[in-house]
Every structure is written in C-alpha cells, then in structure tokens.
Amino acid sequence: MRAAFLAALLLPALGLAEPATVARAVDLKKDPASDAATLAPLAEGTKVEALERRGGWTRVKAAPGDGWVRMLALRYAGAGEAKQGDLGIVQAVNVARTGTSGTQVATGVRGLDGAQLANAQPNPAQLRKMDGYGVDKPAAASFAAAGNLEAVPVDYPKAGP
Amino acid sequence: MSRARLLAFPAALALAALPAQAQFNLNLNRLLDAGKNLKQATNEVGEAEEVQIGAEMTAKLLGAAPLVPNDALQRYVNDVGRWLALQTERPDLPWRFGVIDTADVNAFATPGGHILVTRGLVARMRSEAELAGVLAHEIVHVLKKHHLKALQKTAQLELANTVAGSYASGNAGALQRREKLLSAGSELFARGLDKDDELEADRLGVVIAARAGYDAYGLPSVLQTLQAMNPADSSLALMFKTHPAPAERLTALESMQPVMDATAGRPQLAARFNGALGR
Numbered sequence: 001m002r003a004a005f006l007a008a009l010l011l012p013a014l015g016l017a018e019p020a021t022v023a024r025a026v027d028l029k030k031d032p033a034s035d036a037a038t039l040a041p042l043a044e045g046t047k048v049e050a051l052e053r054r055g056g057w058t059r060v061k062a063a064p065g066d067g068w069v070r071m072l073a074l075r076y077a078g079a080g081e082a083k084q085g086d087l088g089i090v091q092a093v094n095v096a097r098t099g100t101s102g103t104q105v106a107t108g109v110r111g112l113d114g115a116q117l118a119n120a121q122p123n124p125a126q127l128r129k130m131d132g133y134g135v136d137k138p139a140a141a142s143f144a145a146a147g148n149l150e151a152v153p154v155d156y157p158k159a160g161p
Numbered sequence: 162m163s164r165a166r167l168l169a170f171p172a173a174l175a176l177a178a179l180p181a182q183a184q185f186n187l188n189l190n191r192l193l194d195a196g197k198n199l200k201q202a203t204n205e206v207g208e209a210e211e212v213q214i215g216a217e218m219t220a221k222l223l224g225a226a227p228l229v230p231n232d233a234l235q236r237y238v239n240d241v242g243r244w245l246a247l248q249t250e251r252p253d254l255p256w257r258f259g260v261i262d263t264a265d266v267n268a269f270a271t272p273g274g275h276i277l278v279t280r281g282l283v284a285r286m287r288s289e290a291e292l293a294g295v296l297a298h299e300i301v302h303v304l305k306k307h308h309l310k311a312l313q314k315t316a317q318l319e320l321a322n323t324v325a326g327s328y329a330s331g332n333a334g335a336l337q338r339r340e341k342l343l344s345a346g347s348e349l350f351a352r353g354l355d356k357d358d359e360l361e362a363d364r365l366g367v368v369i370a371a372r373a374g375y376d377a378y379g380l381p382s383v384l385q386t387l388q389a390m391n392p393a394d395s396s397l398a399l400m401f402k403t404h405p406a407p408a409e410r411l412t413a414l415e416s417m418q419p420v421m422d423a424t425a426g427r428p429q430l431a432a433r434f435n436g437a438l439g440r
Contacts, residue, residue, distance in 0.1 A: 018389070023408070034422075055425035056378055056418060072381060072411050072418065076389030112225055112265040112279070113399055114351025120225035127220040129228060130259045130275070133235045137252070140243040147289070147430050149374035151248060154420060156368050 017049030017061060020074045028067035032057030040064035050074060211309060212255060212273030218308075218346045219257075219275040226263040229280050234260055237437035241289060242276060242296045248372035251304055258296060266387065267400045268295055269350060270302035272309040281396050283438070285386050289430035293373060294380030298366035305365075307358040308349060316345045353403025360405065360413050367417045370424075377417075377424040384410050 022042045030037040032054045040062070042048070048060040048069070058071040135143070144151070228235060235258075242258035254274035261277050266285065268278040276299045278292075286292055302308060353359075363380060371377040388407035390397060404410070414421075 023412070053378070053382065055376065056422050070418075071378065071385070072415050074385070075408055075411075076385065112263050112267065114348075114402075117222065117225050117350045118347040120221050120347070122217065122220035123224040123227065124220050126223035126227050127216060130219070130223065130235075130257050131255075133232075133239045133259065134255065134257055135236070135239040135243040137243070137247060140240060140247055143240040144244045144374065147433055148428055149244065149430075151374060152372055154368050154371045154423075156365055157417065157420075 017051060018076060020048055020050040020058075020060070020076050022046040022048060022069065023073050023075045026069045026073045028060070028062055028064060028069055029057070030067060032059070032068040036068070039067045042069065048074075050076070206309065206313075208254070208273070211306070214309070214312075214346075215271035215273035215275050215303075218271040219277070221347055222269055222271070222277055222350070223259075223261065226261040226265075226279070229260045229262045231260075231439075234437055234439075238278070238292070238296070241293055242300070245293055245297050245369055245373050246274070246300055248369055249300060249304055254303070256300075264396050265399065266390075266394075266396045268299050270299040270308065272303065272306065272312075274303050276300065276303070282383075286383060286434070287431060288379065288382075289434040290370070290375045290377075290379035290428065291383045292379070292434060293370050293375045294366065294377070295383055297369040297373075298362045298380060300369060301362040301365040302354070302358070305358070305361065307354050307362070311349055311354055311358075312345060315349065350403070351399070356405050360410065363410055363414055364417055367414065367421055371420055374427055375424065376427045376429045377421040379429070381411055381414050381421070384414075 022044060025044050026042050027038040028040045028042050030039055042062060042064075046062065048062045051059040051061060051066075053059075053071055054068075056071050057068045058074055059066065059068050060074075062069075238258040238260055239256075243256055246252060246254070246256040251274075256274040256276075258276050258278075260283055261279055263279050264281040265279050266281040268276070268282060270276050276296060278295060278299070282295065283292065286295070363384075367377050367380055370379055384407040387397070387400075388411065392401060405413075
C-alpha cells in the first residue's frame, strides 16, 4: 500500500502518463507550436496518454507516436468520459498531489456546503486578521521583481465570448 | 415612482422599526431604497458601501471556515493577489486575500476586494502561475461587481414577493422579510453567479494574469486538474454546483488562446509556490 502510494507520488515528476481523451479533432504536432510539423490528425475521442505540459501544449503518447497537442483540447478521466478502470489511476495522482502539500485532507470532515455558509455566524476577529495581511503597492512590486515578473500591457477581449 | 421603489419602501419602514439591526441589513436596505431599477441601483452604490457589504459577507465566510493559521502563507497570497490587482482598473481597492482552512475545493470573492481560496484548492495547485490564474478569476468578479449586482437582484425579488404577502400576515411577515434579507448574501454563495459571469471571469482573469507577467495557462491548468477529479468527490460538490463544468470552461477559453500563447515561456514559479506551502 505504502509502495503504491509512493509510486503514485512520483508519477507527475517522472512524467508518467495520465490517460486522456481528445475532446475535438486536433493535429498531433512534432513540437509545441502551431507552425510545427503535423505528425498526424487525431479524431475527436482519440485516447492518448498525457506526459507533460509546456505553455499551451501537452506532450502526449498517441497511436501514431509521441507529439504535442493543444492542452485545451484534452479531457482527463474522472468526468465520466474514461473507462471505469482509468479512474483509479487519476484518483491516485490526485491523492498524491494533495499529499505533497503537507496539508493532509482530513477525512470524515464535511466540506463547505450551502447550508454551512448560510448558517455561519460572522467572525469579525478573523476578518481583522485577514485585513492585517494587506500588502501595499511597493511591496507587491518588489515581490514581482523577485520572481522576474514583468508587467505587460494586454487588452481585454471585446465584449462577449 | 417605480414599482420596485414602491415595494421596497414599506420594507424599509418595517426594518427600521426592528431593534438590534445588523449593519448588513441596513446596507442592503439602503441599496434597495436607493435603486429605482437594478442598473441605477448598482451605479449608485458608493465604493465605501461596496467595501462594507463585502467585508460583512467575508466575516460570514470566515465564520464558516477560518484562515489557515500560517502567516507566511497568508502574506504570500496577498503578495500574489495585490500584484495582480495592480494590473487592473481598480488598483486602489483595499484588496485582501486569504486561504481558508477547509478541504473543500473552492474560491470566493466578495464586493470591494476580499478574496478567499480554500486550502483544498491550493493543495491541488502546482505553481504560482496556477494560483495567480485562480486569484485573477476572483478579482474579475470584484471588478465587474458580479456579486453586488446579483445580491441586489435577489434581494429586490425577495422583497417584492414577501412584501406583497406580508399585508395579511402582519408581524410574522415583517420577521420573514428580515430573515430573507439577512440570508441573501450567503445564499448567493450557495447558489452561485450566472454562467456568463463565470465565463467572463475566466476570460478576463487570463488577461490579468498575462498583464502581471505570468504564464497565463495557469487558470486552464487548474481547470484541467479539477476536470480530472472524480466529480462524485464531496469536496467538489459546492463548486461544481455553482460553476459551469470545467470541461465547458476549458472549451470556452479557446477564444483566449492567442493571449495565453503570447505568455509562453513566462514564469510559472513552481519553486516559490511550493516554498510558500512548505512543500
């Protein structure tokens, strides 16, 4: 059991596959770029193994070979699209992701549901605590600089999707 | 005098007569009284009032789940959040960010700039770019006043219904009205916003993450993680009930692909994120 858990923990780091399905027809590309050579077209519903993401592209193992597809076109097991057998693997990965946080998810504790939110009593002390964590503009700017984050002008899209 | 105002006015009198009014009630009441119609009411809510209403909604959320007792983590999410907020049209709101102590997977925004994300959601993220994507989505709800508008709409409808019915039931009707007003804010979190508001928050959130210099694929990455989870997982129940399905949100984000692609190679900051989480 413990060995299985550890193996699951290492899955993402080792780049081992996660079963996925192509949600629409896409091209399997040689490199993660629109102008890269197309290895093969993949039809909607094609099963692949997702390996790693780079920007908007995910490297997959598909029947025609390894290549890159648009990450937005991939859907993973768990949403009822995959076979029953696939679910276990995905769940193991998710448990692992939770486990690596060091903040174990408590079992047997109910999550936040609508009734809990509606019946909660206000906690002004916690609000004061939260307000005390405020960050001013210069501090935010140095934090960004420390991470090599540079502000870039980008326009909002025109109204509507 | 419009129909909405006619209906709201007796309710205002009834509320004023009740002792020990919660501030929340008064604010809602003032909102309603000020508005001849929804659009005008929204325009007339001053920023101070917007912040006050949001603070009270936040206090209630914190009553349901307190902050994770980790100063470094709370300061870190405020660093990320404030940097994002500085890239928006409302940089001077009193922006505050927090991680609340629940395994549930969710995030909440309240009017005026208080934003909460759950420990359960943060635990499933892999980088600061993913955290930034989620915070930017919530920031859009504040910028566009999605909750404020929904709250006013709900409260107005409920008032219209209960005031009409209360003439027969007297005091009982007044009490019922007061309870309805009190619960309007928290019911909103149980019911969720309109789907269009959520999809707008995704689209504009991606822009804000891009402006802040991040790899803007952070938000879709989180959506893909959520999409891969077992939908029967109880920690997802409220979020799945109140948001469009992750698969639908991913498809809707295809229109933003050019904006996100322009951020290729920008920082994801996985190491800084993991450090802040003590991983």
